[in-house]
Amino acid sequence: MGGAFLAAAVLARLGGRIGLPTIPLFILAGILLGPHTPGYTLLSNPHDLEMLSALGLVLLLFYLGLEFHLDDLKTGGRKMAIAGGTYLVLNVGAGLGFGFALGWGTSEALVLAGVLGISSSAIVTKILVDLKRIGNPETRPILGIIVVEDVFLALYLAALQPILSGADSLSAMLVDGGKAFGFLLLLALAARFGTRIIGKLMNTKDDELLVISFLGAAVFVAGISEMFGVADAIGAFMVGLMLGSTASGERILKLVHPLRDAFGAIFFFAFGLSIDPGDLPSVFWPVVAAVVLTLAMNVAAGLAASRVYDFGTQATANIATTLVARGEFALILATMAAAAGLDKRLSPFIAGYVLLLAVLAPLAAGRSHWLARILPGPRGGGDGGSDGHGGGGKDGDKDQKQVPVSV
Known part of the structure; x- marks a missing residue:
């Protein structure tokens, strides 16, 4: 664990200089x-960091929930649903078509629909924090799209699991989906009506x-969320959503910050442990094609979201580039596909696709003003002063609360 922290810190410091x-x-x-690489091996079994990695993902999404207040859901629910639904139709639909075009099989195509269609909540959150965009007007639609994606993901995984496991009972599939949906509904009701009680339980002067x-x-x-077939990250997000609206919300935001940064780094480090570079050349061209398709669909989705929210080109570019990243949910699907004995090319494909977009997404988001120059639409309207620039320094969160935003 110490070696993982130090290795991540050393490389990040060196990269930060350039x-x-x-x-x-x-x-x-x-x-x-x-x-999977020559030289010194810090961990021979990537699963040794599995619990710490899961904690990193939980804390990243918990922090996101703290930032995404219930007022945003109340005032922007309809627009959020339209923007999120459009994003899913474009990206999941393109992923499904791409999967069938590869000819690897129907089950494989259904997996690829989720891989290409769902953004990485963890990486998107990290990008927004690093680039100091939490207070930007377009950030609320971005977070709204992530919420819609997460709800879709819970139902999608519940429906996909029986298919991959060869379940021959429609009733079993409906039961699994019903459990996931019911638990999500319970969390939503708790967030909507239980905030006052939860706030009293959490209220203490002792940090x-x-x-x-x-x-x-x-x-x-x-x-508990995992037990009901809902992604653990969604459960953590809902807890953050509840606590962010309490009197202790601001203190919790500050206290969780160092925990989020430390264990978030372990999450991405553990992801790297699972990648075998030797498998990547065999799926190079499918990965490149999938990345190009994803970039195109994200630009289309960004344009659609900006029409809903009446944003200008810079905000459109910010939306399109920030949501490009794919990550933790694609890895969940890769694990499910391997356990189901699907095409062996799926795992290296998903690893290469996620890694390439994990590199491209932060770079593209930080240079979104390049994309803004060529996009159609008003040049300044609705951007709220966002210029697409922003640093990834250690003080990236200091100004994130200065701009009150309503969707």
Whole structure:
């Protein structure tokens, strides 16, 4: 664990001197010190960091929930649903078509629909924080699209699992989907009506007790979520959503910040451990084609979202480039595909696709003003002063609360 932290820190510091984002460098550290590359192997079994990696993902999404207040859902629900639904139709539909075009099989195509269609909540969150865009007007639609994606993902995984496991009962499939949907509904009701009670339970002047309380709540609900077929990250997000609206919300935001940064780095490092570079050449051209398709669909989705919210070209470019990243959910699908005995080319394809976009997404988001120059639409309208620039320095969160935004 210490070696993982230090390796990620050293590479990130070196890359920061030449302006590289931290996410792909954390992943690169995992690749270089993993069991699939020559030289020193820090961890021969990537599963040794599995629990720490899961905690990193939980904390990243918990932090996102703290930032995404219930007022945003109340005031922007319809627009959020339209923007998120459009994003899913374009990207999941393109992924399904791409899967059938590869000719690897129907089950494989259904897996690829999710791989190409769902953004990485963890990487998107990290990009927004690093580039100091939490307070930008277009950030709320971005987070709204992620919420819609996460709800879709819970239902998608519940429906896909029986197909991959060869379930021959429609009733079993409906039961699994119903459990996931029911638990999501329960969390949503708790977030909507239970905030006052939860706030009283969390209220304490002692920072130590507050840290233990919110960390326990986030991890516990994440674990329960998995039992009901809902991604653990969604459970953590909902807890953050509840606590962000309480009187302790601001204190929790500050206290969870260092935990999020530390274990988020472990999440990306552990992802790098799972990648075998030797498998990538065999799927090079399918990966390149999938990346080009994803970039095109994200630009189309960004244009559609900007029409809904009446944004200008810079905000459109920010939306399109920030949501490009694919990550943790694609890895979940890769694990499910391997367990189901699907085409062996799926795992290296997903690894190469995710790694390439993990590198491209932060770079593209930081240079979104290049894309804005060629996009159709008003040049300044609705951008809220966002210029597409922003640093990834250690103080990236200091100004994130200065601009109150309503969807």
